[in-house]
Amino acid sequence: MRLGYFVLTFIAVSLVLFALSRLAPGDPVDKYMAVDEPDDRYESYASFMARRQAIASEYHLDKPPFYLSIVPYRLSKDMYQLSGRRMRKWYKQLVYSSNCPSIVWQYIDNLGQLQSFLNSPDGAQYVNLKSEIQKVKYSDELNQIRSFAKLLQIIDFENRTEIITLKQNLLSHTTSLFEGYRSGFQLSMFIPKILWHGSRNQYHHWIKNFVQGDFGISDFDRRPVKSRIWEALSWTLWINVISILLAYLISIPLGVYSADKVGGKLDRFVSLMSMMLYALPSFWVATLCITFLTSNEWLHWFPSGGLGRGESTSSLSRFLEIGYHLVLPIFCVTYLALAFIIRQVRSTMQETMRKDFIKTAEAKGLGRRQILWKHGFRNSLLPLITLFSNILPATIAGSVVVEIIFSIPGMGRLAFNGILQQDWNLVFTIMMLATLLTLLGNLFADLLYLRADPRISYTKNTAS
Amino acid sequence: MSAQQIQNTSTAWQKLRTSRSSTLSVYFIGLLLLVALAGDFIANDKPIYCKVLGQKYYPVFNEYAHQLGFSDRQHPDLGTDWHDLTYEQSLWPLIPFSGSSLDLENAYQAPFTGAKKNNRFKHILGTGILGKDMAAGIVEGTRVALIVGIFSMLLAVFIGLLVGSIAGYFGDNYFHLSWLSIIFMLLGLLLGGFYTHLFYQLWAVSSSGLFMTLLLFAGSLGIGIFTFALFLFLGLFLDKLFSIPCKQTIPMDILLMRMVEIVNSLPALLVLMVLAGMFEVRSIWIVVFIIAFIKWTGIAKFVRAELLQIRSMDYVRAAKSAGSDDWSILWNHALPNALTPVYITIAFGIAGAILLESTISFLGIGISQEIMSWGKMLAQARQKPSAWWLAVFPGLMIFLCVVAFNIIGDKLRTIYKQ
Numbered sequence: 001m002r003l004g005y006f007v008l009t010f011i012a013v014s015l016v017l018f019a020l021s022r023l024a025p026g027d028p029v030d031k032y033m034a035v036d037e038p039d040d041r042y043e044s045y046a047s048f049m050a051r052r053q054a055i056a057s058e059y060h061l062d063k064p065p066f067y068l069s070i071v072p073y074r075l076s077k078d079m080y081q082l083s084g085r086r087m088r089k090w091y092k093q094l095v096y097s098s099n100c101p102s103i104v105w106q107y108i109d110n111l112g113q114l115q116s117f118l119n120s121p122d123g124a125q126y127v128n129l130k131s132e133i134q135k136v137k138y139s140d141e142l143n144q145i146r147s148f149a150k151l152l153q154i155i156d157f158e159n160r161t162e163i164i165t166l167k168q169n170l171l172s173h174t175t176s177l178f179e180g181y182r183s184g185f186q187l188s189m190f191i192p193k194i195l196w197h198g199s200r201n202q203y204h205h206w207i208k209n210f211v212q213g214d215f216g217i218s219d220f221d222r223r224p225v226k227s228r229i230w231e232a233l234s235w236t237l238w239i240n241v242i243s244i245l246l247a248y249l250i251s252i253p254l255g256v257y258s259a260d261k262v263g264g265k266l267d268r269f270v271s272l273m274s275m276m277l278y279a280l281p282s283f284w285v286a287t288l289c290i291t292f293l294t295s296n297e298w299l300h301w302f303p304s305g306g307l308g309r310g311e312s313t314s315s316l317s318r319f320l321e322i323g324y325h326l327v328l329p330i331f332c333v334t335y336l337a338l339a340f341i342i343r344q345v346r347s348t349m350q351e352t353m354r355k356d357f358i359k360t361a362e363a364k365g366l367g368r369r370q371i372l373w374k375h376g377f378r379n380s381l382l383p384l385i386t387l388f389s390n391i392l393p394a395t396i397a398g399s400v401v402v403e404i405i406f407s408i409p410g411m412g413r414l415a416f417n418g419i420l421q422q423d424w425n426l427v428f429t430i431m432m433l434a435t436l437l438t439l440l441g442n443l444f445a446d447l448l449y450l451r452a453d454p455r456i457s458y459t460k461n462t463a464s
Numbered sequence: 465m466s467a468q469q470i471q472n473t474s475t476a477w478q479k480l481r482t483s484r485s486s487t488l489s490v491y492f493i494g495l496l497l498l499v500a501l502a503g504d505f506i507a508n509d510k511p512i513y514c515k516v517l518g519q520k521y522y523p524v525f526n527e528y529a530h531q532l533g534f535s536d537r538q539h540p541d542l543g544t545d546w547h548d549l550t551y552e553q554s555l556w557p558l559i560p561f562s563g564s565s566l567d568l569e570n571a572y573q574a575p576f577t578g579a580k581k582n583n584r585f586k587h588i589l590g591t592g593i594l595g596k597d598m599a600a601g602i603v604e605g606t607r608v609a610l611i612v613g614i615f616s617m618l619l620a621v622f623i624g625l626l627v628g629s630i631a632g633y634f635g636d637n638y639f640h641l642s643w644l645s646i647i648f649m650l651l652g653l654l655l656g657g658f659y660t661h662l663f664y665q666l667w668a669v670s671s672s673g674l675f676m677t678l679l680l681f682a683g684s685l686g687i688g689i690f691t692f693a694l695f696l697f698l699g700l701f702l703d704k705l706f707s708i709p710c711k712q713t714i715p716m717d718i719l720l721m722r723m724v725e726i727v728n729s730l731p732a733l734l735v736l737m738v739l740a741g742m743f744e745v746r747s748i749w750i751v752v753f754i755i756a757f758i759k760w761t762g763i764a765k766f767v768r769a770e771l772l773q774i775r776s777m778d779y780v781r782a783a784k785s786a787g788s789d790d791w792s793i794l795w796n797h798a799l800p801n802a803l804t805p806v807y808i809t810i811a812f813g814i815a816g817a818i819l820l821e822s823t824i825s826f827l828g829i830g831i832s833q834e835i836m837s838w839g840k841m842l843a844q845a846r847q848k849p850s851a852w853w854l855a856v857f858p859g860l861m862i863f864l865c866v867v868a869f870n871i872i873g874d875k876l877r878t879i880y881k882q
Contacts, residue, residue, distance in 0.1 A: 009725055009729065013726050023742065025744055192654075275874065278870060279863055281863065283839075288855055291851075291856075400734065405846065
């Protein structure tokens with residue numbers, strides 16, 4: 001039952017993230033093509049389009065986005081042969097405003113051929129037209145289309161017969177586009193129709209590859225996303241695991257002894273401290289550390305970022321160098337984890353100390369130390385262990401900023417750079433992995449509870 | 465609001481001020497609200513009133529009028545800086561700078577050292593990059609922080625209350641519909657989505673600005689929701705007409721709580737960074753919307769837990785046996801009693817929203833370039849680590865603001881538990 005929920009939630013999350021990734025700006029096909037328009041690198045328009053198509057099919061971008069799509073009755077499946085998101089959007093916008101899909105199709109094709117000609121040595125003399133065509137491509141503004149048609153009309157292509165036919169075709173298509181636009185309301189645009197695409201769609205391939213561990217390549221440097229993530233992951237994990245362990249080491253004694261006397265001095269101190277730590281923004285602490293501990297004007301105790309130059313010969317000195325560079329980042333993540341954990345330790349311990357068996361132990365005359373550790377702490381251990389699986393995703397999220405500030409090549413910095421470079425494939429893979437980690441953490445915690453406490457069950461009615 | 469509720473709020477208000485820390489927090493937040501509202505009169509690069517060459521000007525008021533479209537900008541010597549004029553009389557705001565006004569001669573000045581025009585205009589908290597005044601930035605940042613905190617939570621409360629109350633009140637077993645209604649609802653959902661998309665595509669032209677785009681989107685969404693509602697009511701109407709029994713139980717709790725879990729499992733900061741980075745236009749309102757989308761789940765969970773208890777209370781049963789229908793019980797009886805825990809989550813939620821906003825502003829994503837925010841001011845410290853005032857003051861404001869809201873949240877929780 002619980003596993004079923006996990007799988008369902010994962011599928012739902014993947015759908016949400018996939019939908020978001022489709023909204024990201026930029027067009028992957030355009031990015032991979034490196035050139036925007038058919039130029040002299042390609043022999044003909046046909047070979048340019050063939051190259052586009054090849055790239056699109058390599059990354060499954062020539063397929064419909066999802067298993068089914070709901071489109072206006074007028075549109076047909078042909079639309080999905082257009083490769084690239086920008087192209088499709090352009091096509092759809094034109095169809096929506098003119099109501100005639102077949103004409104739009106030819107208009108787009110002819111415009112591409114004309115551009116191909118203009119970019120070839122023969123067409124180089126028509127500079128004016130060349131700059132205009134760039135404006136009208138991907139444009140759905142009718143004024144622009146009209147002014148382009150007017151310009152095209154007055155240009156004399158001498159005796160290049162094929163271009164002259166192309167020109168006449170384009171002009172007639174433009175006229176029909178405007179006729180369609182003027183005809184106004186068309187019922188067939190407002191009647192939906194469901195297209196079924198089967199498993200030949202982008203989502204299917206994306207999720208299949210993700211589950212198999214193939215995350216595709218980075219839009220930015222064309223390296224496999226997987227290897228980039230692997231490199232970054234180890235730094236993030238090291239920092240976080242060390243920080244969490246440190247936080248446990250600090251917070252357990254504090255939490256246990258604060259439960260000795262609820263409302264006592266230590267208890268008040270601990271609760272105040274946890275609240276303060278909770279409100280301290282990690283980027284402020286990190287900035288303060290950099291300002292006061294790494295610059296020459298104050299104390300220059302630590303390096304301000306990075307992981308050192310890595311010039312040292314022996315592995316031991318390299319290890320020490322890295323450790324030296326990681327002191328401040330680990331400090332910043334530790335206090336974050338501390339704020340989470342200390343609250344939990346305190347409340348769990350206080351709850352345990354109210355139980356009857358503590359009273360029994362007190363009545364037996366056991367020492368305070370023994371009661372606290374042997375009877376109190378041991379019985380609050382379980383929630384603290386399961387806390388680990390919840391805290392890891394939380395601190396990894398928190399360490400994003402710390403990594404960026406101290407320029408540590410971890411996952412957070414990778415994601416941040418990915419956003420700045422519009423490397424959406426990388427960014428969304430990281431989001432998927434982070435979500436998966438959270439979901440696994442929850443699942444693990446629940447299963448552990450289930451094993452430890454037979455009274456809990458996740459069957460119907462008792463599910464919390 | 466009934467008399468009973470007014471009394472409840474006022475006693476809560478009194479209780480809120482029983483301890484020193486929470487009283488201080490309430491006053492501090494009141495002060496911040498005041499600063500946010502009256503920010504233009506506290507920090508501005510124009511005088512509030514001045515007399516130049518025998519003519520009187522009210523530049524701050526004039527700017528408001530200009531922005532609302534009532535009047536032109538009035539300026540004695542158009543184009544020059546207000547600081548450079550010679551005045552016969554003038555009344556300046558406490559801080560004679562705006563958050564983004566430049567003072568190129570005084571970049572990175574420590575507190576109290578820099579001043580413009582022969583010591584006339586002092587930078588009391590120092591300056592940052594390009595001589596931007598820190599004190600003025602803090603005033604402007606207060607407005608940003610509170611706008612983000614309050615408006616995103618308002619939106620989150622709206623969504624959270626809706627989802628949480630339905631999930632908690634109806635649970636898994638008490639939401640019944642007929643087959644016909646379910647089919648009509650699904651159809652409405654399908655068509656609503658289709659028309660939202662279609663109308664947005666029809667209307668949206670690539671060159672329209674952010675405001676226009678948002679308006680168009682809202683319009684298309686309105687059409688979509690209208691379609692959905694139409695089908696919903698059509699289904700219910702047909703049920704009544706042919707008296708079809710409502711026998712299908714819909715597990716609202718499971719469905720809605722799965723939705724909550726999905727949103728909860730997304731990494732909040734990353735989602736905010738990615739979504740804010742995806743928009744080509746930057747605006748504070750985009751940030752508000754995204755934070756609301758991330759934060760509503762906490763409220764939904766609280767309201768649900770509360771309503772699960774309230775559902776079995778006697779007064780709900782009494783109302784039910786008196787013949788009230790579910791929706792009016794939910795709205796009139798159950799929800800008003802579930803609001804107290806919502807106040808707690810609002811207090812913590814505002815703190816969290818302010819933290820999120822300042823984090824992405826610090827990273828340089830999110831709100832538009834012209835507006836100063838605490839996070840952005842703090843980011844300047846990274847470019848010049850030796851300028852300690854850049855690192856201390858804005859961070860302190862974020863910290864104090866977040867602590868104040870957290871203390872109030874804690875206090876509300878103790879009051880509620882009593």
